[in-house]
Each structure stands twice: as C-alpha cells, then as structure tokens.
Amino acid sequence: AQRVTQPEKLLSVFKGAPVELKCNYSYSGSPELFWYVQYSRQRLQLLLRHISRESIKGFTADLNKGETSFHLKKPFAQEEDSAMYYCALTTDSWGKLQFGAGTQVVVTP
C-alpha cells in the first residue's frame, strides 16, 4: 500500500531564511504528488503538483524517484507562509488523495 511520510510535525524558521519541508512516499509505481496548504482560518487548497513543475508563491518541489521524495522548498520564508502543509499522493484515476500527517510551519520575524 502506498504511504506518505512527513517527518516534521513543526518547522519554525526566521523570516528570510530558507525552508524545506520533507516528504517521502512509498509506492512502487509512478505516483502523482502534490502539496496542499491550509492557512489559518482558510480552506485546505492545492499549492502545487509535481507534473506542473511550477513555482507557486516562491515554493518549488522536485520529485526524486530514486529517493522517493517530494520535498517542498522556498529560499526565503515570509511570515505569510505560516500554515499547515500536507504532502499528498494519488495512484488511481479517481483523484483519491492520500495525505501525509502534515507539517506546521511557523515563520517568525
């Protein structure tokens, strides 16, 4: 069965410092991977997906199949990046997402 692991429950960084959220997955095939974000008092929403290879709000994530990782990175954290971040994986065609446990990011000035 597939599994998504986010080892850090809480990540506290200073404004302007780089931030990296770790995500590892276990799946023998080719999964689709995503990062979702939940800002305070807002809905959970899609941040980015690996197939798009896009940078959203300064965040990027590279799928490393050798290491089965999909870490989320941003070179300079901003206070507005404080949120709960979920890594998610889907392996079927019905959009069934399996989420990691989430990482709470706190950016302090």
Added chain:
Amino acid sequence: DTAVSQTPKYLVTQMGNDKSIKCEQNLGHDTMYWYKQDSKKFLKIMFSYNNKELIINETVPNRFSPKSPDKAHLNLHINSLELGDSAVYFCASSASTARVDTGELFFGEGSRLTVL
C-alpha cells in the same frame, strides 16, 4: 459564491445520537469526497462519489453512510455516535473522471463534530 459549502460548521452531540453533515458544491464537478481529520490533524479519505455513484469506500464503520442525491450534493449520516467520531469532517470535490485527473481537490471549510 462559495465553491464547496458544508453545514453545520460545528456540531456538539451526545454519544449514541444520530447526526448528519451536508455538503454542496457549485463548481460543476463530478466527484465529491468525505475526509476525516483527527485530533493530530491527520487527513484520511472516507468516501468518494462520482456522478452519484459510490467509487471509494475506505474502511469506515458502517455507522457512517454517505448519500449523494445528485452530483452537486454529498451528505454524511452518522448513526450511534461514539467518542472516537469526534473530528473535523471535510467535504471536497474535483473534476475527476475515469482518467487520471489533475488531483486538485476543492475543500469545504470543515465540520467540527464533538461527541460528548
């Protein structure tokens, strides 16, 4: 304007009661989901419906019964509530079809259920 709306947002009830949570989406999506978020913020899928048809049914007690009267609505009824049912329940929708989709789910604000 709200894309995915759930009611109620908060629900406090006694053990043994039966309760329902309603969800509606106005995005024209074909697929809707129920996710459960436990006290540790872990999100786990419970059910999914595509065009009113059940397509995902995870290992969930049969006290939980989803109902989709049409593709814009997915309700969750819970019988004989237990303490462990206390959680935040999220409804979501997506444009999934039988082909691989973009994986973008649109979530509701969540319904916080507290069982006393």
